[in-house]
Amino acid sequence: xxxxxxxxxxxxxxxxxxxxxxxxxxxxxxxxxxxxxxxxxxxxxxxxxxxxxxxxxxxxxxxxxxxxxxxxxxxxxxxxxxxxxxxxxxxxxxxxxxxxxxxxxxxxxxxxxxxxxxxxxxxxxxxxxxxxxxxxxxxxxxxxxxxxxxxxxxxxxxxxxxxxxxxxxxxxxxxxxxxxxxxxxxxxxxxxxxxxxxxxxxxxxxxxxxxxxxxxxxxxxxxxxxxxxxxxxxxxxxxxxxxxxxxxxxxxxxxxxxxxxxxxxxxxxxxxxxxxxxxxxxxxxxxxxxxxxxxxxxxxxxxxxxxxxxxxxxxxxxxxxxxxxxxxxxxxxxxxxxxxxxxxxxxxxxxxxxxxxxxxxxxxxxxxxx
Amino acid sequence: xxxxxxxxxxxxxxxxxxxxxxxxxxxxxxxxxxxxxxxxxxxxxxxxxxxxxxxxxxxxxxxxxxxxxxxxxxxxxxxxxxxxxxxxxxxxxxxxxxxxxxxxxxxxxxxxxxxxxxxxxxxxxxxxxxxxxxxxxxxxxxxxxxxxxxxxxxxxxxxxxxxxxxxxxxxxxxxxxxxxxxxxxxxxxxxxxxxxxxxxxxxxxxxxxxxxxxxxxxxxxxxxxxxxxxxxxxxxxxxxxxxxxxxxxxxxxxxxxxxxxxxxxxxxxxxxxxxxxxxxxxxxxxxxxxxxxxxxxxxxxxxxxxxxxxxxxxxxxxxxxxxxxxxxxxxxxxxxxxxxxxxxxxxxxxxxxxxxxxxxxxxxxx
Numbered sequence: 263x264x265x266x267x268x269x270x271x272x273x274x275x276x277x278x279x280x281x282x283x284x285x286x287x288x289x290x291x292x293x294x295x296x297x298x299x300x301x302x303x304x305x306x307x308x309x310x311x312x313x314x315x316x317x318x319x320x321x322x323x324x325x326x327x328x329x330x331x332x333x334x335x336x337x338x339x340x341x342x343x344x345x346x347x348x349x350x351x352x353x354x355x356x357x358x359x360x361x362x363x364x365x366x367x368x369x370x371x372x373x374x375x376x377x378x379x380x381x382x383x384x385x386x387x388x389x390x391x392x393x394x395x396x397x398x399x400x401x402x403x404x405x406x407x408x409x410x411x412x413x414x415x416x417x418x419x420x421x422x423x424x425x426x427x428x429x430x431x432x433x434x435x436x437x438x439x440x441x442x443x444x445x446x447x448x449x450x451x452x453x454x455x456x457x458x459x460x461x462x463x464x465x466x467x468x469x470x471x472x473x474x475x476x477x478x479x480x481x482x483x484x485x486x487x488x489x490x491x492x493x494x495x496x497x498x499x500x501x502x503x504x505x506x507x508x509x510x511x512x513x514x515x516x517x518x519x520x521x522x523x524x525x526x527x528x529x530x531x532x533x534x535x536x537x538x539x540x541x542x543x544x545x546x547x548x549x550x551x552x553x554x555x556x557x558x559x560x561x562x563x564x565x566x567x568x569x570x571x572x573x574x575x576x577x578x579x580x581x582x583x584x585x586x587x588x589x590x591x592x593x594x595x596x597x598x599x600x601x602x603x604x605x606x607x608x609x610x611x612x613x614x615x616x617x618x619x620x621x622x623x624x625x626x627x628x629x630x631x632x
Numbered sequence: 633x634x635x636x637x638x639x640x641x642x643x644x645x646x647x648x649x650x651x652x653x654x655x656x657x658x659x660x661x662x663x664x665x666x667x668x669x670x671x672x673x674x675x676x677x678x679x680x681x682x683x684x685x686x687x688x689x690x691x692x693x694x695x696x697x698x699x700x701x702x703x704x705x706x707x708x709x710x711x712x713x714x715x716x717x718x719x720x721x722x723x724x725x726x727x728x729x730x731x732x733x734x735x736x737x738x739x740x741x742x743x744x745x746x747x748x749x750x751x752x753x754x755x756x757x758x759x760x761x762x763x764x765x766x767x768x769x770x771x772x773x774x775x776x777x778x779x780x781x782x783x784x785x786x787x788x789x790x791x792x793x794x795x796x797x798x799x800x801x802x803x804x805x806x807x808x809x810x811x812x813x814x815x816x817x818x819x820x821x822x823x824x825x826x827x828x829x830x831x832x833x834x835x836x837x838x839x840x841x842x843x844x845x846x847x848x849x850x851x852x853x854x855x856x857x858x859x860x861x862x863x864x865x866x867x868x869x870x871x872x873x874x875x876x877x878x879x880x881x882x883x884x885x886x887x888x889x890x891x892x893x894x895x896x897x898x899x900x901x902x903x904x905x906x907x908x909x910x911x912x913x914x915x916x917x918x919x920x921x922x923x924x925x926x927x928x929x930x931x932x933x934x935x936x937x938x939x940x941x942x943x944x945x946x947x948x949x950x951x952x953x954x955x956x957x958x959x960x961x962x963x964x965x966x967x968x969x970x971x972x973x974x975x976x977x978x979x980x981x982x983x984x985x986x987x988x989x990x991x992x993x994x995x996x997x998x
Contacts, residue, residue, distance in 0.1 A: 263992075263994065263995050263996075264710070264995040264996065264997065264998065265710035265713060265714070265995075265996050265998060266710075266998050267733060267998070279731070279733055279734070279998045280731070280998065281997045281998070282998075313941070313942070337941070337942045338913075338942065340637075357902070357913075357942070358902040358903050358911075359902075360900065360901075360902050360903075360956050360957055361649070361650075361900055361957060363647070363649055364649060367649075382903050382905065383903065383904075383956065385956065386956065408905055411940075412909075412938070412945060413903070413905070413911050413938075413940060413943045413945050414902065414903040414905060414911050414943065415903075415905060416905065417905070417906065532730070532731050533730075534727060534728040534729075534730050534784065535728050535730075535752055535753065535783070535784040535785075537752060537778065537783070537784060537785060537786070537787060538787060541782075543728075543783050543784050545708075545727070545997075546997070548922055548969055549968075549969065549972045549997060550997040552916075552920075553922070554916050554920055554921045554922050554969075555916065555921070570783075572781070572783070573683060573707065573968050573969070573972075574683065574707040574708060574727060574997075575727070575783050575784065577782070577783055590728070590730045590753060590755070590756065591730050591731060600916075600941075602917065602941050603916055603917060603941065606917045606973060607972065607973070607995065607997070608995065608997075609995050629973075629974065629975045629994075631651050631914070631917060631918050631942070632637060632649040632650055632651055632652055
């Protein structure tokens with residue numbers, strides 16, 4: 263576990279023990295309002311993907327604002343268990359669950375709350391059916407279509423239709439529709455190129471819906487993701503929900519694709535050494551920033567760039583007027599490149615308002631990968 | 633924290649919910665014994681770095697098996713707290729501790745165990761001295777010298793001597809010596825490693841002689857890491873080696889065949905969407921892709937092509953096959969980053985659970 267100092271509410275943020283993952287509640291609330299307003303007057307709704315923050319308090323705040331389906335999406339069974347215990351009544355596990363032990367856990371959970379699950383093979387559908395029947399519950403099932411991610415999902419077209427028919431005919435399962443995930447942009451992708459790619463990938467999902475309906479199946483849910491493709495998804499008739507995770511807290515990777523949203527989650531770090539001109543060393547390294555998919559970005563210091571992260575040290579290179587800034591004890595702010603990976607390294611968000619601590623919000627589903 | 637999942641000893645690996653972090657106990661014990669044997673009869677000993685395992689039980693196990701100074705290194709104050717509370721009698725924090733709030737925590741620990749800390753600034757030494765005096769404790773201070781990592785550490789011998797004089801004069805502090813850390817690219821040949829270690833550590837020995845020349849005694853020269861664990865220990869004057877990666881191992885050090893890959897991620901195939909491709913349930917959040925993709929253990933023809941947040945995409949050669957439900961073990965490119973993502977090790981011997989260890993200092997960034 264993290265072992266932070268639990269400062270009293272009202273403590274100025276700069277006095278917090280570092281490194282600290284800080285969320286600005288006003289910025290977060292504004293992001294939620296802005297993003298969900300796109301769905302408020304549409305038949306398409308947002309389904310918050312809580313894997314991005316793993317924090318029930320944030321998810322409850324999302325559902326309190328108009329524009330959602332009233333349900334959430336998770337990636338792992340462990341996450342589903344945490345959020346079910348935190349009162350969520352509609353949870354889509356947007357992934358495959360295949361082992362006997364996990365199918366038992368899944369069906370036990372479905373006895374407590376309404377569970378949706380993604381399926382991409384007839385064998386798995388049959389296993390889930392057996393589990394559901396023996397537990398006396400019903401699972402809502404979405405057929406997962408491969409829509410450009412290059413990972414799970416059945417091939418679009420006749421195979422997908424056949425799988426939907428299998429699901430539809432199995433006891434304990436309720437065929438609801440289709441799920442597809444559309445690949446997100448890298449930080450340096452061109453936004454208009456990315457939009458065109460997203461449209462093409464979304465069309466794959468919609469075409470499969472048409473094929474299923476022609477085969478006589480009722481497709482009531484068409485769920486696509488994620489945050490980055492909402493604008494294209496919302497314009498495509500037939501889509502019913504957009505699974506979106508990053509929008510409340512944002513990260514650097516999506517910054518240029520959703521400029522109307524601001525980073526609400528940032529890492530507060532302290533300078534521990536300024537050994538030579540032009541270099542400062544932070545107490546935040548890769549264990550507190552998870553730069554696997556991209557380096558976090560130094561904020562608010564012109565002439566300063568975060569260039570290297572070893573396990574517990576972050577190196578800032580300083581140029582021009584900044585050469586002698588960031589001395590031992592000074593604070594620095596880093597914006598995560600990839601939100602989910604960063605959140606995964608912490609047990610608490612330090613929630614702030616107007617620069618003062620509001621509370622430590624548990625990242626309750628952290629580490630629930632299984 | 634993943635509170636609920638704690639498999640009973642005796643559970644077969646095939647029965648584990650995945651992804652999970654497993655450690656092969658035979659391999660772990662082998663790696664510990666290599667250390668015990670290497671340092672037997674030598675003046676230099678290992679001070680194992682706890683940042684790599686973050687688990688007091690593992691630190692105690694290495695100390696019991698031998699080859700160590702009887703204490704550990706830690707990267708952070710909070711990590712040191714876990715080790716001290718777990719009964720480790722001597723902890724060396726190998727980073728500079730500069731914030732008042734952390735210096736207080738360090739001073740409080742010095743009441744319970746021998747605490748050593750790295751220092752590269754005179755003002756920091758004075759802050760440490762004040763806190764030690766206020767609590768009536770002694771903090772051992774070790775100068776950090778920069779020898780290739782280009783991060784913390786004094787850059788020149790003169791600055792090191794001046795800092796040593798300052799530390800020696802301050803009440804509440806005990807000046808102990810010098811530390812320095814180096815990392816190198818692949819260098820399989822032992823002779824090459826010996827030359828490289830001598831080259832990078834020379835500055836440390838020079839500074840040692842300069843400080844001793846001023847009449848200031850030194851009893852700790854702490855340097856090296858896994859790549860130089862054997863060769864750095866042969867350099868006269870070196871008293872402690874800071875090693876950590878050797879315990880779990882990683883493909884980065886694949887040439888050090890005396891150490892075995894002990895820690896791995898166990899993942900289950902959840903989808904086989906098309907021929908030649910299989911999807912595992914472990915991604916970046918489980919295994920980390922820092923320093924490169926993980927390597928598939930003992931399954932010829934299977935490689936990791938991509939790692940998403942929670943999925944691994946495996947590529948299969950024509951003669952390899954994987955079906956839904958199969959388990960695959962992944963060896964990390966960098967074990968340190970992998971371990972920092974988990975709350976417990978599941979220790980397996982001959983494929984069955986022997987022990988479950990809480991990674992108590994996971995998340996100890998402060």
